[in-house]
Amino acid sequence: MRIVIAGGHGKIALLLAEQLTGRGHSAIALIRNSAHAPEVYATGAEAVVLDLERAVVTDLAATVQGADAVVFAAGAGPGSGAARKYTVDRDGSVLLAEAAERVGTRRFLQISAMGTGLPPAPGTDEVWAAYIDAKTQAEDDLRSRDLDWTVLRPGRLTDAPGTGTVTLAPPRLERGEIPRADVAAVIVALLDAGHTAGRTLELVSGTTPVERAVAALAD
Template sequence: MRVVIAGGHGKIAQLLHRELAGRGDTAVGLIRNPDHAAALRASGAHPVVCDLEHADAAQVATHLDGADAVVFAAGAGPGSGAARKDTVDRAAAGLLADAAQRTGIRRYLLLSAMGVDTAPPAGTDDVFAAYLRAKKAAEDDLTARDLDWTVLRPGRLTDDPPTGRVTLTRHTDPGTVTRTDVARVLVALLYHPGSAGAVLELVTGNTPIADAVAAACAHP
C-alpha cells in the first residue's frame, strides 16, 4: 500500500511511517520545511516538500500519484495562533480531500481530537478553542464528501511506551493514549475496509488493537 501522509514531520506521522515501512508499505510524507526531509527518511518515509497553506488542489494532487490512501495528520502545532489553526487544521484537511478526489483516491483517514462535539467549556484558552472548532469543521467537511473516510479522535497524547491495548468506540470517556498506539490503530484502520464511514474515539484500554478495530468496524 502507498500512503501519503500530510503533516509528515509530526510525531504521530513519523511513527506511522515506521509502522507502514515495517509492513513493507510505502509512506510518503508531505512536509513544509525541506530541512525535515532527513528525519522522514530516517523514519522510513519518502519526503515531499508541499506547503499545504500555500498550495492549491492541483499542486497537491501531483504528489498523490499512485497512492492507495491519504492520511491527514497535520496540525499548526504548539505556539501557533488561532488563524493557523484554521488554515492548517481545517483548510489544509479540505485541500487534501480536494486533491484526493481529483486523483480518484477514495481512502482518507483524518486524525482529529476528542472533545470536538461539544462547545469548549467556559474559560477555555482562545487558541485551544479555535483548534477544536477547526478540527470539527474539518470533520464536517470530510464526512460530507463521497470518499471512504474514517475519522479517528484520540484522547490526550503521551509519549509513553505503547500498551497495544485500547478502547476504540464511537464515544468513550476522556483519557490518554500513546502516540505509538495511535499510529498502530491508524494502520489497522487503513487495512480494515469496514472502518470506512466511521468516527471513532480512542484512549488506552484493555482490548488488543486488532480486536478493538475489528469490533469497532463490525456493522450489524
C-alpha cells in the same frame, strides 16, 4: 499499499511512517521544511516538500495520484495562534480531501481530537476553542465528501511507549490518555479496515489489542 501522510514531520506521522514501512508499505510524508527530510528518510518513508498553507490543489493532487490512502496528520502545533488552527487543521484537511477526490484515492484517515463537535466550555482559552472549532469544521467537510473516510479522535497524547492495547469506540468515550505510538498502530490497522469507512471513532488507552479492537467494530 502506498500511503500519503500530510503533516509528515509530526510525532504521530513519523511513528506511522516507520510502522508502515516496517510492514512493507510505501509511505510518502508531506513536510513543510526541507530540513526535516532526514528524519523522514530515517523511517524508511519518502519526503515531499509541500506546504499545505501555500499549496494549490493541483500540486497536492499530483502527489496523491496513485496512492491507496491518505492520512491527515497535520496540525498547527503548540505555540501557534488561533488563525493557524484554521489554515492548517481545517484548510489543510479540506485541501487534502479535495485532492483525494480529484484523483480517485478513496481511503482517507483524518486524525482529529476528543472534544471535537462539542461547544467549548465557558472560559475556554481562545486558541483551544479555535482548535476545536477548526477540527469540527474539518470533520464536517470530510463527511460531506464521496470518500471512504474514517475520523479518529485520540485522547490526550503522550510520548510513553506504546502498549498495543486500546479502547476504540464511537463517541463519546470517557476522556483519557493514549501514547502516540498506539495512535499510529491504530491508523495502520484502520487503513485496510473497510468496515470503518464512514465512522467517527474515539481512542484512549485500554486493554484490547489493536487488531482486535478494530475488528470488533464490524460486529
